[in-house]
Amino acid sequence: MSENVESTRTDSHDDPIFAAEQDHLSELYAKLLQIRDDISQDLESNHQGAKQDLIDMSEEVRLDFGGADETIETLAAIETLNSIIDAYNQYHDFNVDKLRRVMLLLMQPYFAKVTLEMRPGRPPRDVYIGAAGMTDERSRPLVVDWRSPVAETYYNQEMGPTSYQVDGKTRNVNLTLRRQFDIVRDELRSYFDTTVAIQDSLLLGALKRRHTEKLQAITATIQREQNEVVRHEDVPVLLVNGIAGSGKTSVLLQRIAFLLYQERKTLDPSQVWLFSPNDVFESYIDTVLPSMGESNPRTVTWRAFVAEQGAGERDLGLSTTPEALRRLDEAARTLVLEPDDLREIRLGDETLLKASQVRSAVEKFAEFDVGPRFTALVKEELHDRLNRRLAQMARNEEVQEEMLGLDVERQYEIFGETLSPDDEEETVAYAKRYVEHLYEDAHDAIERLAWLRFDRIGMRLLGAQALSATEWLYLRLVFTGIGSRDARFVMVDEVQDYTEAQLMVLARFFSRAHFLLLGDEHQAIFEGTATFSRIAEIFGATHGSVDECRLLTSYRSSPEITELFCGLLEPDERRRLTSVQREGVAPVIRSFDDRDAYLEALRAAVTEPGEGLTAVVAESDARASWLAKQLGDAVRVIRGGMSLPAEGVVLLPLRVAKGLEFDHVIVPDAQAEVYPDTPLARRRLYTALSRATHRVTVLAQGPLTPMLSAR
Numbered sequence: 179m180s181e182n183v184e185s186t187r188t189d190s191h192d193d194p195i196f197a198a199e200q201d202h203l204s205e206l207y208a209k210l211l212q213i214r215d216d217i218s219q220d221l222e223s224n225h226q227g228a229k230q231d232l233i234d235m236s237e238e239v240r241l242d243f244g245g246a247d248e249t250i251e252t253l254a255a256i257e258t259l260n261s262i263i264d265a266y267n268q269y270h271d272f273n274v275d276k277l278r279r280v281m282l283l284l285m286q287p288y289f290a291k292v293t294l295e296m297r298p299g300r301p302p303r304d305v306y307i308g309a310a311g312m313t314d315e316r317s318r319p320l321v322v323d324w325r326s327p328v329a330e331t332y333y334n335q336e337m338g339p340t341s342y343q344v345d346g347k348t349r350n351v352n353l354t355l356r357r358q359f360d361i362v363r364d365e366l367r368s369y370f371d372t373t374v375a376i377q378d379s380l381l382l383g384a385l386k387r388r389h390t391e392k393l394q395a396i397t398a399t400i401q402r403e404q405n406e407v408v409r410h411e412d413v414p415v416l417l418v419n420g421i422a423g424s425g426k427t428s429v430l431l432q433r434i435a436f437l438l439y440q441e442r443k444t445l446d447p448s449q450v451w452l453f454s455p456n457d458v459f460e461s462y463i464d465t466v467l468p469s470m471g472e473s474n475p476r477t478v479t480w481r482a483f484v485a486e487q488g489a490g491e492r493d494l495g496l497s498t499t500p501e502a503l504r505r506l507d508e509a510a511r512t513l514v515l516e517p518d519d520l521r522e523i524r525l526g527d528e529t530l531l532k533a534s535q536v537r538s539a540v541e542k543f544a545e546f547d548v549g550p551r552f553t554a555l556v557k558e559e560l561h562d563r564l565n566r567r568l569a570q571m572a573r574n575e576e577v578q579e580e581m582l583g584l585d586v587e588r589q590y591e592i593f594g595e596t597l598s599p600d601d602e603e604e605t606v607a608y609a610k611r612y613v614e615h616l617y618e619d620a621h622d623a624i625e626r627l628a629w630l631r632f633d634r635i636g637m638r639l640l641g642a643q644a645l646s647a648t649e650w651l652y653l654r655l656v657f658t659g660i661g662s663r664d665a666r667f668v669m670v671d672e673v674q675d676y677t678e679a680q681l682m683v684l685a686r687f688f689s690r691a692h693f694l695l696l697g698d699e700h701q702a703i704f705e706g707t708a709t710f711s712r713i714a715e716i717f718g719a720t721h722g723s724v725d726e727c728r729l730l731t732s733y734r735s736s737p738e739i740t741e742l743f744c745g746l747l748e749p750d751e752r753r754r755l756t757s758v759q760r761e762g763v764a765p766v767i768r769s770f771d772d773r774d775a776y777l778e779a780l781r782a783a784v785t786e787p788g789e790g791l792t793a794v795v796a797e798s799d800a801r802a803s804w805l806a807k808q809l810g811d812a813v814r815v816i817r818g819g820m821s822l823p824a825e826g827v828v829l830l831p832l833r834v835a836k837g838l839e840f841d842h843v844i845v846p847d848a849q850a851e852v853y854p855d856t857p858l859a860r861r862r863l864y865t866a867l868s869r870a871t872h873r874v875t876v877l878a879q880g881p882l883t884p885m886l887s888a889r
């Protein structure tokens with residue numbers, strides 16, 4: 179990064195600009211406090227009002243199920259009561275949301291201001307940008323949300339004529355001032371004016387701070403290349419290739435917050451899926467979105483996804499080849515289902531549709547090739563047959579008696595009313611609802627395709643002894659065409675660690691969703707994973723087009739560390755990468771001929787007093803166990819499902835360390851034997867070293883890996 183040009187930093191109270199900005203802040207803060215108090219009071223009085231109304235109403239309502247008339251009256255009264263509660267809730271939700279935004283802003287009302295000439299000749303307008311938006315009582319903006327269209331002018335980092343997009347239209351404006359603030363509550367600590375936006379003073383301040391055990395939102399300091407991803411137009415697939423520490427995970431979370439804001443009327447967080455590498459990582463990122471006032475999306479690992487889909491007990495399928503999936507696709511075209519490929523529909527001990535009935539439903543559509551249409555037709559037929567069977571059961575007197583013998587509470591639970599059938603016909607109608615209630619899972623089983631033995635079919639098609647989870651999921655997709663109709667966005671972090679077959683499953687499972695795929699080819703730490711060009715081909719085939727972005731600056735690591743891990747890359751590539759300049763410590767790289775000296779150095783490194791969190795990143799799980807024995811209490815072993823401590827020394831295998839960061843990283847076993855000069859070992863070493871923010875210690879037991887030189 180080049181040097182900062184014409185930037186001022188001030189914290190002097192003699193500065194009139196500082197004084198004016200502090201005045202503005204104080205005034206705005208008072209308004210925010212007022213808004214907070216008004217809403218709380220409103221909520222409280224409404225709550226009390228609501229409480230009183232509800233008490234009054236509920237006292238009027240008598241639960242009287244004596245006869246048909248009384249029952250109807252009681253139910254009507256309960257319904258009125260419910261609608262009152264709903265109305266309060268809606269009003270309440272709006273206020274609660276506003277209160278949430280105010281509380282967020284009271285911690286830091288804004289972090290930047292842009293002054294814009296909206297139209298030539300008109301006085302310029304100051305726009306203050308914060309983590310959330312807030313208007314005053316006359317609906318004038320006090321602070322605008324960082325995701326609002328006009329805030330783009332801040333992130334664009336273009337002085338003078340610039341533009342932003344509103345509803346697909348470009349608005350041209352003139353940016354005359356871009357000011358950043360360091361604010362805590364109502365106290366202005368300093369401000370920075372950037373006339374030529376090159377170096378970001380706020381960014382340097384943020385990077386100097388020691389990292390915390392949880393990832394932080396980067397809202398105030400999103401950089402230009404990152405903003406292109408965060409605010410990217412909605413495309414079917416966006417593939418981001420970024421070096422270690424370039425903010426991929428951060429950008430991913432900001433993008434989710436951006437989408438939730440932009441599509442707030444229609445997008446629910448549950449329609450956003452986030453695939454993360456492991457559950458330590460899941461807990462590392464779980465406070466970022468809530469700190470921005472948003473809910474977390476559905477976060478899953480591949481393992482959890484597979485289990486959720488009912489394929490959990492199989493081999494995860496990490497060695498499944500794309501050819502195997504293509505063979506399934508092809509073989510399915512001429513597949514003739516055999517009687518043993520089908521299964522009866524049962525619930526507990528009760529068989530609801532016999533195997534012969536399932537078979538005849540399948541035979542009815544034998545002229546269709548196996549595929550979504552065939553499956554939909556058979557499912558419909560099975561639902562019909564099940565309905566007929568349930569109708570038959572409803573005429574059974576034993577069932578009717580069982581129903582009439584239900585206690586009142588259970589009747590209410592099932593029917594929303596108590597039973598008082600007048601005649602035989604009505605009794606049968608109730609009994610129909612009763613059996614539908616009892617056996618509703620049978621319809622689900624039909625939907626889930628429980629009548630197909632995928633393992634048997636797949637094993638026959640592939641001539642294999644067993645199906646992997648990947649193959650099983652894919653075969654089911656051959657039958658259904660799609661997995662999720664509900665998901666709208668699927669984000670995959672660390673995409674370089676997925677195999678082609680896994681990605682083929684995801685692309686097809688979420689064929690209607692838009693994808694954001696982020697990764698770093700140099701961090702592919704497993705054998706046999708997909709290259710970026712293959713990733714683009716796979717998603718191009720299912721989604722039509724793939725847009726690509728690059729992130730080339732490292733924000734995590736000091737220049738010394740960035741130089742060390744970038745030194746492992748091809749010279750061509752290395753030249754394009756940069757890091758943010760700040761003070762750093764030279765890495766320590768040492769090798770030892772004898773084991774005792776090595777262990778002594780390792781123990782010294784882990785017990786050496788240091789700030790923050792230190793991680794010993796072991797090359798494999800086996801090495802992590804060996805090291806745990808050697809280092810004993812000096813380190814805390816991190817396993818799946820745990821979260822990181824704020825400080826101290828942890829020991830974890832590379833597989834778990836990926837995606838995380840630490841103040842100090844110790845890479846043990848850096849001998850040639852463990853890290854030979856192979857492409858895979860190079861990527862593993864690059865991944866381990868790039869976890870460090872400030873310090874790196876590399877220790878080898880025997881000759882050092884040829885990829886590094888001692889220093």
Ligand SMILES: Nc1ncnc2c1ncn2[C@@H]1O[C@H](COP(=O)(O)OP(=O)(O)OP(=O)(O)O)[C@@H](O)[C@H]1O
Binds near residue numbers: 400404420
């Ligand atoms: N614009 C930014 N402002 C402040 N900090 C940033 C910015 N971008 C990234 N960072 C910080 O840099 C570090 C690395 O970010 P992040 O983990 O998102 O990168 P990554 O590309 O996913 O890394 P990796 O691929 O190596 O796991 C984090 O501490 C993050 O807070």
